[in-house]
Amino acid sequence: xxxxxxxxxxxxxxxxxxxxxxxxxxxxxxxxxxxxxxxxxxxxxxxxxxxxxxxxxxxxxxxxxxxxxxxxxxxxxxxxxxxxxxxxxxxxxxxxxxxxxxxxxxxxxxxxxxxxxxxxxxxxxxxxxxxxxxxxxxxxxxxxxxxxxxxxxxxxxxxxxxxxxxxxxxxxxxxxxxxxxxxxxxxxxxxxxxxxxxxxxxxxxxxxxxxxxxxxxxxxxxxxxxxxxxxxxxxxxxxxxxxxxxxxxxxxxxxxxxxxxxxxxxxxxxxxxxxxxxxxxxxxxxxxxxxxxxxxxxxxxxxxxxxxxxxxxxxxxxxxxxxxxxxxxxxxxxxxxxxxxxxxxxxxxxxxxxxxxxxxxxxxxxxxxxxxxxxxxxxxxxxxxxxxxxxxxxxxxxxxxxxxxxxxxxxxxxxxxxxxxxxxxxxxxxxxxxxxxxxxxxxxxxxxxxxx
Amino acid sequence: xxxxxxxxxxxxxxxxxxxxxxxxxxxxxxxxxxxxxxxxxxxxxxxxxxxxxxxxxxxxxxxxxxxxxxxxxxxxxxxxxxxxxxxxxxxxxxxxxxxxxxxxxxxxxxxxxxxxxxxxxxxxxxxxxxxxxxxxxxxxxxxxxxxxxxxxxxxxxxxxxxxxxxxxxxxxxxxxxxxxxxxxxxxxxxxxxxxxxxxxxxxxxxxxxxxxxxxxxxxxxxxxxxxxxxxxxxxxxxxxxxxxxxxxxxxxxxxxxxxxxxxxxxxxxxxxxxxxxxxxxxxxxxxxxxxxxxxxxxxxxxxxxxxxxxxxxxxxxxxxxxxxxxxxxxxxxxxxxxxxxxxxxxxxxxxxxxxxxxxxxxxxxxxxxxxxxxxxxxxxxxxxxxxxxxxxxxxxxxxxxxxxxxxxxxxxxxxxxxxxxxxxxxxxxxxxxxxxxxxxxxxxxxxxxxxxxxxxx
Numbered sequence: 091x092x093x094x095x096x097x098x099x100x101x102x103x104x105x106x107x108x109x110x111x112x113x114x115x116x117x118x119x120x121x122x123x124x125x126x127x128x129x130x131x132x133x134x135x136x137x138x139x140x141x142x143x144x145x146x147x148x149x150x151x152x153x154x155x156x157x158x159x160x161x162x163x164x165x166x167x168x169x170x171x172x173x174x175x176x177x178x179x180x181x182x183x184x185x186x187x188x189x190x191x192x193x194x195x196x197x198x199x200x201x202x203x204x205x206x207x208x209x210x211x212x213x214x215x216x217x218x219x220x221x222x223x224x225x226x227x228x229x230x231x232x233x234x235x236x237x238x239x240x241x242x243x244x245x246x247x248x249x250x251x252x253x254x255x256x257x258x259x260x261x262x263x264x265x266x267x268x269x270x271x272x273x274x275x276x277x278x279x280x281x282x283x284x285x286x287x288x289x290x291x292x293x294x295x296x297x298x299x300x301x302x303x304x305x306x307x308x309x310x311x312x313x314x315x316x317x318x319x320x321x322x323x324x325x326x327x328x329x330x331x332x333x334x335x336x337x338x339x340x341x342x343x344x345x346x347x348x349x350x351x352x353x354x355x356x357x358x359x360x361x362x363x364x365x366x367x368x369x370x371x372x373x374x375x376x377x378x379x380x381x382x383x384x385x386x387x388x389x390x391x392x393x394x395x396x397x398x399x400x401x402x403x404x405x406x407x408x409x410x411x412x413x414x415x416x417x418x419x420x421x422x423x424x425x426x427x428x429x430x431x432x433x434x435x436x437x438x439x440x441x442x443x444x445x446x447x448x449x450x451x452x453x454x455x456x457x458x459x460x461x462x463x464x465x466x467x468x469x470x471x472x473x474x475x476x477x478x479x480x481x482x483x484x485x486x487x488x489x490x491x492x493x494x495x496x497x498x499x500x501x502x503x504x505x506x507x508x509x510x511x512x513x514x515x516x517x518x519x520x521x522x523x524x525x526x527x528x529x530x531x532x533x534x535x536x537x538x539x540x541x542x
Numbered sequence: 543x544x545x546x547x548x549x550x551x552x553x554x555x556x557x558x559x560x561x562x563x564x565x566x567x568x569x570x571x572x573x574x575x576x577x578x579x580x581x582x583x584x585x586x587x588x589x590x591x592x593x594x595x596x597x598x599x600x601x602x603x604x605x606x607x608x609x610x611x612x613x614x615x616x617x618x619x620x621x622x623x624x625x626x627x628x629x630x631x632x633x634x635x636x637x638x639x640x641x642x643x644x645x646x647x648x649x650x651x652x653x654x655x656x657x658x659x660x661x662x663x664x665x666x667x668x669x670x671x672x673x674x675x676x677x678x679x680x681x682x683x684x685x686x687x688x689x690x691x692x693x694x695x696x697x698x699x700x701x702x703x704x705x706x707x708x709x710x711x712x713x714x715x716x717x718x719x720x721x722x723x724x725x726x727x728x729x730x731x732x733x734x735x736x737x738x739x740x741x742x743x744x745x746x747x748x749x750x751x752x753x754x755x756x757x758x759x760x761x762x763x764x765x766x767x768x769x770x771x772x773x774x775x776x777x778x779x780x781x782x783x784x785x786x787x788x789x790x791x792x793x794x795x796x797x798x799x800x801x802x803x804x805x806x807x808x809x810x811x812x813x814x815x816x817x818x819x820x821x822x823x824x825x826x827x828x829x830x831x832x833x834x835x836x837x838x839x840x841x842x843x844x845x846x847x848x849x850x851x852x853x854x855x856x857x858x859x860x861x862x863x864x865x866x867x868x869x870x871x872x873x874x875x876x877x878x879x880x881x882x883x884x885x886x887x888x889x890x891x892x893x894x895x896x897x898x899x900x901x902x903x904x905x906x907x908x909x910x911x912x913x914x915x916x917x918x919x920x921x922x923x924x925x926x927x928x929x930x931x932x933x934x935x936x937x938x939x940x941x942x943x944x945x946x947x948x949x950x951x952x953x954x955x956x957x958x959x960x961x962x963x964x965x966x967x968x969x970x971x972x973x974x975x976x977x978x979x980x981x982x983x984x985x986x987x988x989x990x991x992x993x994x995x996x997x998x999x
Binding site: 119120121122123124125126127128129130131132133151152153154155156157158159160162171172174175176177178179180181182183185186192193194196197200201204205215216217219220221247248249250251465466469484485487488489491492493494533534535 | 544545547549555556557558559560561562564565566568569582584587588589590591592593594595596597598600601604605606607608609610611612613614615616618619626627629630631632633634637638648649650653654683684685686688752754755756757758760886935
C-alpha cells in the first residue's frame, strides 16, 4: 500500500514538517466512509465524567452505549466504586415511538433510592436527541424530590466529535461547582483538572502537591467526589491537563469565579517539573518554589540511573505517536527526546490548528503530521518512516503488532502509571519491554528485510 | 467489594438494566460481515458506534478490525443519511477497494427512517458501485433484539444474495452461528472428515485469528467468498447451527431458493455434536469416519474418568441463547446442575427450551431472557453455586462471591485462547471439560486443609 493511496479530500490533513509552512486542515468532520479512529460526543462526555466515583451514571439510550463504556477505562477510586457499574434505560422500540421519559424517571428514582449517590449524571444518546425526550425536565423533577443534584449531560452522539462531548461534560460539571461550602480553604489551593486517575496517576500528582505545600481541593475528575467538585470554586487556581477535555470548565470558572488557570502536563520529567514550578511561581512563594525544586531534585536523583540505562538501549530508535488529543503528543515528544529517540510521525484524532502548528515547530524535519488518520494511512506511515515503536490506543495496537512493530498504550488501557516522575520510568520500561521483545525477530518479513 | 451495591432482595425492574448481559445489534452485524472475504463492514450512523464496535471486537480478538462509518452529523440526522451513505460507498470503493461493503443500520439511522434498499438503488444508478462489487444491507436497530439479533440479521442479508434457480452445486450450506474463528474452522474440519462439501458462511477463521506476518492487510485472505454465498441457492441443503443466530437465514434460503434446511443446536457438548455429526453422515450417505468416532470416544472417556467431580456441582450460566442451550444440555449430560441461566437477549422461547432441558433432572432451574448480570448476581446470592460460566463481565461476581469462573462466550476481554481453540465438536468438548475441571480442582486444592490436600485427584 503506497502512502499516496488516500482519500484526496484528506490531503490537507496530512503534512510533513519542514517542506512548507504548515497549513493542516483539522477540526473538521470525518469524511463519510472513512475508517476513522474517532469516537462520538457521548464518548467524550462519558470519559470525562465517569471517574466521579460516588455519582450515579445512567445512560439513557439503547443498551450498546452503556455496554461499550462499562468499566473500560481504569479510572481508579480510593473509595466508592459506583462508577464501575453499568446502568442503562435500555430503550426499546416502543420507547422510541412513545418516548422514554417515563422509563428514565422510574430508573432514576429506583437507582437513587437504592444507592443514595451524591449526584446523578444522565447521559443522552443519539436516539434521545431524535425522539426529543426532555432530559432537563425529568432531571429537575427527580432532583427536587430526591434532594440530590441530577444533571443532564447533552451528549447526543451525532452532534459533533469527542470534543463536543467534553464541552457537554464541562457544562454538567459547571452546574455542580459553586453549590458547596467553600469556607476554610487555604490560600495555596488548587483544583486538578483533566487527569482521570488511570492506573492511580492522580494519587502521585496529589502527593507531589502535598509535599510542596499545596492543598488540592478537587480532583476533576480522577478519583473524583461530588462534594469536592461542589466546593471547587473555593480553590485559588485551576491546574489543567489534557488537550481540551476540561479546558472549557477552567474558562467557565475563570469567568464566573475569577479563578485563573494554568495549563500543564504531567508526562515526562520536564513537563512534570515545570508543572510544579509553574504552580509555585503562580503563588509567588519562595518556600513553595524551594520545596518544588527539592522534590524535583530528589525524584531525579532516584530515577536518573535507571533512566540512563534505558536510554542507552533505546537511543536512535524511531517512534510514531497517534493519540486522541494533541496535547499529550507534546509531552510524548519530549519524553522520547529524553530517551534519545526520534519522533518521525505524530497525529491525533481531534487536534486544533494551533496544536499542529506547535507540533510542527517542535518536531524534526520530515516528521509526518496527521489529523484523524485511518488504519491504511497509519500502516503506510509506519512502514515508510521505519518506525520501531508506535504509541496509541486500543484500535492501533494490533495494527502495529501485525506490522511487527513495538507498541505502548498511552490511552485507556495503560496498566502502569505513566504520569509523574515514576511514570517516566514506567514509560521507559514499557517502551524498552516492547522494543526489545524477542518476538520481533521471528516475523517473516523482518527476517527478509534483515531488520531484526 | 465492587458489587457491594447488589442487594440479595430481588425486586422486579421494568425500566432499568444493570450490568447488561447483552449489547446492541450493530456489533453482531459487524462481526458477521467480517466473515465475508474482502468485505468492509459499514456502520450507518454516528462515528461513536463504529469506534465502539471496533474497539470491543479488537479487545476480544486482539486483531485489527476495520470498519467504516457514515459519520452522521446534525445535518444528516435532520435531513436523512442518504447523502452520507452514497458518499461513503463512493469513498470506500475508491480508497479501500473491498469486494463487498456490508452496511448495517443503527438506532439513529433507523429512527430517522433511512431505507437501505432505496439508498443502494440510488448508489447503483449513480454508478458508485463498480462492476463486480457487492453491497449488502441489514437493518439492525439497536433498540430491538440484541447483538445476537444483529448477527442473525446480517447473516440473513448474506442469504438474501442467493438467487433462486441457480446452478446446483452439490454442496451443503452450513451457517455456524456466532462462534469463535476456531469453532468455524472446527466445523469445516468435521464436515470435511465426514466427506460433505460445504459452504460455510460467515467464516471468520483466518480473519480474526490471523498470523503475524509483518504485513497489515485490511482484508486478510480468508472468509466466505461472495461467489460461494451467491451460489448457496443451488445447494442441496442448509444446516443452521443455532436457532437464534442462523435459522432465519436458512429459512430464507428454503423459502426463496427451495434449499431444504435443518436447524440444529450449536454442536457444543456430546449430544449436540452427535446430532450434528449424524446429520452430516446422513447427507453424505456414509458411516461416521473412524477419526471422529475416536474423538467421541475420548470425550466420553474423559467424562467417565472424572464424573465424580462433576456430580451435583451447581453452575450459573450467562451468555447468548444458542450457546446457553447447548451448554445447558452438556452440563446435564455430565451430571452437573445448571441452576441459574441468564441471557440478555429477549425471547420467551429461550426460557422454555432451558426449562425443558433441565426437566428430566431432580433440579429446577432459574432462567431469564432479557435479564442482566445484576439479576444473576442476586440469584447467586440467594442460591449459591460452585462455578460460573460466562464472559469476562462475570469476573466481578466471581470475585465478590469468591467463585471459580470459566470464561466462555462474548466478550472475553482478559484471557486468550478462545479464538484459537474450539469449544464446538468433540475436541471442543474436551477443551470445555479441561477448563471446567481446572477451575473446580484448582479451587478444591486452594480450599483444602493441609491434611486433606491430596496429590492425586
